[in-house]
Every structure is written in C-alpha cells, then in structure tokens.
Amino acid sequence: MARAVVTVPARATRGEIVEVKTLAQHPMETGFRRTQTGELIPRDIIRRFTCTYNGTEVYRVELHPAMSANPLIAFSTIAAETGTLAFQWVGDNGYSVTETASISVE
Amino acid sequence: MGTTRREFLILAAISLAVPEAARAQLDPNLAANRKAAFQEALRRIVGDAQVRRGRVKLRLPPLIDNGNSVPLAVAVESPMTQADHVRAIHVLTEKNPLPDVVSVRLGPRAGRATLATRVRLADTQSVTAIAQMSDGSFWSDSAEVVVTLSACLEEGLI
Numbered sequence: 001m002a003r004a005v006v007t008v009p010a011r012a013t014r015g016e017i018v019e020v021k022t023l024a025q026h027p028m029e030t031g032f033r034r035t036q037t038g039e040l041i042p043r044d045i046i047r048r049f050t051c052t053y054n055g056t057e058v059y060r061v062e063l064h065p066a067m068s069a070n071p072l073i074a075f076s077t078i079a080a081e082t083g084t085l086a087f088q089w090v091g092d093n094g095y096s097v098t099e100t101a102s103i104s105v106e
Numbered sequence: 107m108g109t110t111r112r113e114f115l116i117l118a119a120i121s122l123a124v125p126e127a128a129r130a131q132l133d134p135n136l137a138a139n140r141k142a143a144f145q146e147a148l149r150r151i152v153g154d155a156q157v158r159r160g161r162v163k164l165r166l167p168p169l170i171d172n173g174n175s176v177p178l179a180v181a182v183e184s185p186m187t188q189a190d191h192v193r194a195i196h197v198l199t200e201k202n203p204l205p206d207v208v209s210v211r212l213g214p215r216a217g218r219a220t221l222a223t224r225v226r227l228a229d230t231q232s233v234t235a236i237a238q239m240s241d242g243s244f245w246s247d248s249a250e251v252v253v254t255l256s257a258c259l260e261e262g263l264i
Contacts, residue, residue: 017217030226032203058216062209066202066226066257068175074222078215 006087008101012079020051020059021074024089024097030065046091049073054083063091079105140201147205151196151236152244162247164197164235173227173257178207182219182237182245192219194238201231202257226257 007021024046031043049061049071058077077085087099148157165179184192191214197207207225219237227233230253236246 030203053215056215058213060211061221062211064204064206064208066199066204066207068224068226072222072224074220075210075212076216076218076220078217080215 004087004089004097004099006085006099006101008085008103009079010102011104011106014079014081014105016079017076018079018103019074019076020085021072022049022051022087022099023070023072024049025070026089026091026095028063028065028067028069028071032065044092044095046071046089046095048088048090050088051075051077052086052088053077054081079103081105137201140203140205144198144200144205147198148234148236151198151238155242155244157236157244157246159246161245162195162235162237164233164247164249166233166249166251168250169252170227170254172255173229173253174255175224176227176251176253177222178225178233179222180220180235180237180247184219184237184239186214186217186219188214189240191240192216192237193240195219195221196236196238197221197225198234198236199227199231200234201229202226203228207233227251227253228257229253 004024009018012018026046029041029044033041035041043065045065046063049063050057051059059075061073063071082105084100084102089097161183163181166176170176180195182192182195184190192212195210198205199207208223210221212219232248232250234246234248236244238244
C-alpha cells in the first residue's frame with residue numbers, strides 16, 4: 001500500500017512557526033505518456049492534499065499532472081497548541097492516504 | 107415570444123463570429139495554443155483583476171538537467187494576520203501540456219506563506235507564481251528555467 005512520510009518537530013514553543021515536510025509515495029502518471037505500442041497511459045495522480053491542525057484546516061493543495069512523482073510538499077504552520085496534525089492525500093482510482101503527527105507545545 | 111429585429115441581428119453577428127474563434131482553436135501552432143491555455147488559466151484565477159509584480163518570490167534553478175523533478179519554492183511577503191494574509195498561491199507554466207501546476211489555499215494559521223515542492227517542466231520556459239491576498243489583490247513573480255531533458259517527450263514541442 002502506498003506510503004507517506006511526514007516530518008513535524010516533536011516539540012515547539014507557543015506561537016512558533018514550524019516547518020512541515022510531507023512526502024507521498026505515488027507515480028503521478030500524467031496521462032500524456034504513451035506505451036511502446038502507442039497507447040496512452042491513463043492519468044493517475046493525487047488531486048488534493050490537506051493538512052488539519054486539531055481539526056482546523058491550515059493548508060490545502062490542489063495538485064495537477066505537472067507535479068513530480070512522489071510529491072513533496074513543504075510548508076509552515078504556527079504551533080498553536082499541543083495536538084495532532086492530520087494529513088490526507090486523495091487522488092484518482094480511489095487513492096487515499098492519511099497520516100498523523102503529534103506536536104507538543106509549551 | 108418572437109425574435110425582434112435587434113435580437114436577430116445580434117444572434118447573426120455571434121454566429122458569424124464563432125467559426126472564427128473555432129479556427130483559432132484549431133491553430134496548428136502548438137506554442138500559440140499553449141500560450142492561449144496559459145492566458146485562459148490566468149484569467150480563471152485572477153478574473154479581471156490586475157496582477158502586480160512583487161511581494162512574491164519564486165525560486166527555481168536557472169538550469170536544470172531533468173525536467174521531471176525541478177525544485178520549486180514560493181515565498182510571499184505577508185504578515186499573515188487575520189486582517190492581512192495570503193489566501194492562495196498558484197503556479198502556472200507557459201509550455202507544459204496543461205498550464206496549471208499547483209494551487210495552494212492557506213490562511214493566517216500557516217504562519218508564513220510558503221510552498222516548497224518539485225514539479226515537472228516540459229520545456230525551457232517561464233514559470234509564474236501568483237498570490238492572492240486577503241484584500242483580493244494579486245501579486246506575481248516569474249522565473250526562466252532552461253531544461254535540457256524534457257519531462258514529457260513528445261513531438262512538435264520545441
């Protein structure tokens with residue numbers, strides 16, 4: 001099954017801006033490539049990525065075929081309170097992967 | 107309800123104009139079509155609003171060997187407060203088969219308006235990043251990238 005990796009600092013001070021890095025395992029087939037016999041390889045990409053912090057959406061990405069395989073998405077968020085960051089990738093052919101990371105804020 | 111003379115004349119004018127537009131769509135010149143697609147995507151994002159240069163920083167390597175994985179970073183100058191923040195970041199290309207690359211929705215909770223990712227580039231071209239602020243204004247930045255190995259090798263695209 002498809003895997004995803006996220007990097008979130010384990011602890012942070014309140015109000016600090018923390019870096020979040022995410023990587024999902026996916027070929028991101030563009031739908032423009034052809035096989036050796038000339039048939040078009042159907043599109044198969046991740047369409048949407050969302051990051052929620054204790055239930056509040058902080059970052060949402062719409063992906064298009066021009067994103068590289070195994071899409072890397074790095075962004076930042078404010079460490080508001082101790083809790084979990086939930087990540088979700090949704091794509092073609094029922095692709096759906098979720099991942100969580102906890103952060104303790106003092 | 108019958109058609110008035112005025113309505114008839116307007117419809118006639120439209121029906122004469124449409125084949126002209128259709129011919130433009132069938133233009134054999136791929137580059138022109140892609141440029142039109144880019145303009146179309148741009149219009150879809152900004153509407154009639156004016157796009158100003160500045161506040162956005164798009165970082166891309168000036169020369170890249172492999173167009174399949176080009177590191178791209180966007181940073182937008184903004185205090186990211188409830189009153190003044192970046193609402194969205196869009197990245198568009200001029201010569202890819204589809205102009206859209208990635209669109210981001212964010213808010214004050216992001217802390218900083220940044221995005222770092224890897225993209226595919228079909229050709230040596232200019233890449234544009236557009237940011238929409240909470241006050242509705244649009245800001246942009248462009249970068250030229252020379253690609254030696256294209257992401258999607260296809261005929262007709264030079």
